Amino acid sequence: MTCKPFILDGGLATELEEKGFQLQAEPLWSAKILYTDPEAIKDVHYRYLQCGSDVITTATYQASIKGFTTHLGLKPEEAEQLLMSGVQIAKETATDFMSRCTAAGRATPLVAGSVGPYGAFLHDGSEYTGAYESWMSVEELKDWHRPQIRCLVAAGADLIAMETIPSLKEAEALVELLREFPDAKAWLSFSCKDSQNISDGNKFSKAVQVASKSTQLVAVGVNCSPPALVKPLLESAKAHKATNMSWVVYPNSGEGWDPKTGWKTERRMPFTELSLEWKEQGALWIGGCCRVGPADIMELRSRLIRSSR
Secondary structure, three states: OOOOOEEOOOOOHHHHHHOOOOOOOOOOHHHHHHHHOHHHHHHHHHHHHHOOOOEEEOOOOOOOHHHHHHHHOOOHHHHHHHHHHHHHHHHHHHHHHHHHOOOOOOOOOEEEEEEOOHHHHHOOOHHHOOHHHHOOOHHHHHHHHHHHHHHHHHOOOOEEEEEEEOOHHHHHHHHHHHOOOOOOOEEEEEOEOOOOEEOOOOEHHHHHHHHOOOOOEEEEEEEOOOHHHHHHHHHHHHHHOOOOOEEEEEOOOOOOEEOOOEEOOOOOOOHHHHHHHHHHOOEEEEOOOOOOOHHHHHHHHHHHHHHHO
């Protein structure tokens, strides 16, 4: 009998865009909807839970105190409350879902507090290059991320999803910063440029070594990268992952993305078929990122849970 994986959710912003929200030019991306229409966030969370997600991720990827004060005109304390509301909304949705759920043995869903890279705040596509690491120190990156993590932990997130991290330096900063919150658990996932390297050009295996220094990380892995890259990336770093740490994998649909125009509608990768390979490689946390929707998560759950029996 093989270990049953945790099924993550899929893309939140792209689901909102499907419902008519215009987010491509929005500097806060889906985080703005926490302010303008929190019920729409709940609706997306709920759809993913209905389709089998064991973990839902907060709409805080592009959220920051500075971003909220700059673009929404909020006071710093109001910005903190708005950031924390991302966790509260997800937890309320999970509670509501469980009160109506009739499936036997369904566990209470976990809430992962999303922390995106500094490049997400810059809103210039640098979360896929890590270019800003050349002019930011580890301490400056820690200072940037500290308020977000503090708010997510204080709001009661079950774990912190440090995701789409493009650079080794930012990974080092996050691993160090996590120690300031000793009761917090997290995963660390990277955006990758090819089958061997994270977005800044460093080897994925080296990034995994940085993650493996932490006793608070439950998983390390890959997100918002094409599905075809996942298997070789995991293979390249398997000797460097701590034995008590799992892989976390949630790629995008494999379609192209342009910082100015957004996602290109192209032929999609066989996402759910490849997931069986990732599970065989030891991935315990598996889901999708941009352009992966509730129907994909339903199929993913069906394949993975069936293969665990």
